[in-house]
Amino acid sequence: MPTRGRKSKYNDYVKPRLNDVTRWAQSGATESEICAALGIAVSTFNEYKKKYSELMDALRAGRQTVVLNIKAALYKRALGFNYEEKIGRVNKDNETSTEIHIRYAPPDTTAAAMLLRNYSETWRDKDKQTQDFKQQELTIKKVLAESNNFDVNFDGTN
Numbered sequence: 535m536p537t538r539g540r541k542s543k544y545n546d547y548v549k550p551r552l553n554d555v556t557r558w559a560q561s562g563a564t565e566s567e568i569c570a571a572l573g574i575a576v577s578t579f580n581e582y583k584k585k586y587s588e589l590m591d592a593l594r595a596g597r598q599t600v601v602l603n604i605k606a607a608l609y610k611r612a613l614g615f616n617y618e619e620k621i622g623r624v625n626k627d628n629e630t631s632t633e634i635h636i637r638y639a640p641p642d643t644t645a646a647a648m649l650l651r652n653y654s655e656t657w658r659d660k661d662k663q664t665q666d667f668k669q670q671e672l673t674i675k676k677v678l679a680e681s682n683n684f685d686v687n688f689d690g691t692n
Contacts, residue, residue: 544582544589547572552592559596612645614638 548555551572558568569579583590621633650657 543574547574548582552588555592556596559593560599608645608649611642612649614641
């Protein structure tokens, strides 16, 4: 029996470009931008993500690289670092030269505090109310995601 509806574009438009999807995600492209580059609708892309685990893996790999790079930059900023500063000079005879100076960026206390809160149990925020609220929010989001019922009414009416 022939299938109804439009033929899927996945095998022609998306699957051959999974490496591109990973690269685009690494460069910070939004899913809308990725969809435009692939020539498919966002809704179609969302369906493909549910149906094809290799697409989610490609996105996840790209995003993981971004997260690792941000963590490395935050770590570097928290500890302080040396960097080169190049200054171009033009003298009165129109000759150019480049001066290289080694500069020091001192440790950033905000970056250090953020790293400690995320990586050390001792430094985590201990506000019980905030933790309870976050747990309730997570539970509600999970229930909504599992139900896939967007007509949920929280006031008890139907």
